[in-house]
Amino acid sequence: MILESDLYRTVLGRFASGVTAVATAYKGNFHGTTVSAFSAVSLSPPLIMICINNDSDINELISKSGLFSVNILSEEQIEISRALAQKNFNHQQESKLEGIKFFLGGNGCPIFDDSLAFLECNVHETILAGDHKIYIAEVERGGVSDKIDKPLIHFEGEYRSM
Numbered sequence: 001m002i003l004e005s006d007l008y009r010t011v012l013g014r015f016a017s018g019v020t021a022v023a024t025a026y027k028g029n030f031h032g033t034t035v036s037a038f039s040a041v042s043l044s045p046p047l048i049m050i051c052i053n054n055d056s057d058i059n060e061l062i063s064k065s066g067l068f069s070v071n072i073l074s075e076e077q078i079e080i081s082r083a084l085a086q087k088n089f090n091h092q093q094e095s096k097l098e099g100i101k102f103f104l105g106g107n108g109c110p111i112f113d114d115s116l117a118f119l120e121c122n123v124h125e126t127i128l129a130g131d132h133k134i135y136i137a138e139v140e141r142g143g144v145s146d147k148i149d150k151p152l153i154h155f156e157g158e159y160r161s162m
Contacts (some may be wrong), residue, residue: 016160019073019081019152022050023097023110024058026065030097030110031059034085036154037132038070046139047124051132052086058134062123068137069109070119074149075161080112081152106141116151117144 003011023032037051050070052059062068073081080100102110105120112118121137128134153160 013156016153016155018160019154020050021071021073021077021080021084021112021115022052022058023071023102023112024061024065024068025104025108025110026061029061030095031058031061032084032097032100032110032150034081035070041136047136048119048121048139049134049136050131051129052133054128054131054133057131062135063126065109067107067109068121068122068123068135069105069107070121071110071112071115072117073112073152074114075152075159076118076149077112077114078152078159081159111143114147114149116149117118 012041017036020035020038021032022035023030032053033056035050035052039049041047041049048070079107083094083100084112090142097110101113103113105111105118107120109120119139120141123135127135129135153162
């Protein structure tokens, strides 16, 4: 018997997780999305994984570029998370990242100003799993902010802070 979906969502909501913003670039197009399903996979080689809903429009750009960045957000970046979590892209904007301050990392993907830390990644493997794609990626570069802030946390469907 499969667990009923509302109970499943409630159970998973009890797991507090950090919030990341994943960004990619392809032929001058920049895109991002909020991701809480992020984890280290291996230290040697350095591998991470992220999970993104199959319906997310970022999948096409990640598939084409094979690259993305992971920005670990601080509680002061809650508006970035909210903006990137929107399912319906405002097509009056040139990019979903419009208004978000960032610089380009070594792999050409956006690194958000004031993130607690970031990773620059190359897609190693993509796995279709139910209604999500799991991207396993090799980490090329990373960095941490000199500014120590509290991380943005997601718990029981809401943003929280420590």
